[in-house]
Amino acid sequence: MDSNNIPAPRTQLLLPVSFKKNYSRENSKGNLRNISLTGAFLEHEESSSLKPNDKLVVFFEVAGRERKIQATVVWANSVGCGLKFMPVNNRDVQIVDDLIYFVEAQRSDRRDVLDKILKKVG
Helix, strand or coil: CCHHHCCCCCEEEEEEEEEEECCCCCCEEEEEEEECCCEEEEEECHHHCCCCCCEEEEEEEECCEEEEEEEEEEEECCCEEEEEECCCCHHHHHHHHHHHHHHHHHHHHHHHHHHHHHHHHC
16 A cells, blocks of 8 residues: 555544635635644535535634645535645644644643542542
8 A cells, every 4th residue: 555545643623714715705614623734624514515626725723823724625525525735835734733733732731630630539
């Protein structure tokens, strides 16, 4: 199996985003449900009518700052679509990496709090 076809590890999340087709002026709303360095699953309204090969700009907020990333739709169904990120430069890759780190750090903080509570109760 070609290592280029192996999906990157996914981080589960629920992140509200807005997105638009490259040629569109109108933004649509959705949620990123999982993300990796190479792509994401975008849950959106069926009426968004995204199709494979559509080019998108995805906007999201991390730590109070709005970010955007270019992506291409790889597959689509009535629930959402699979995105492949199309980083223009290293800064784009860093934005995705920062988002993954931010999500995983929040989970780690929650686990630490829960562990402390369980130790006090036990």
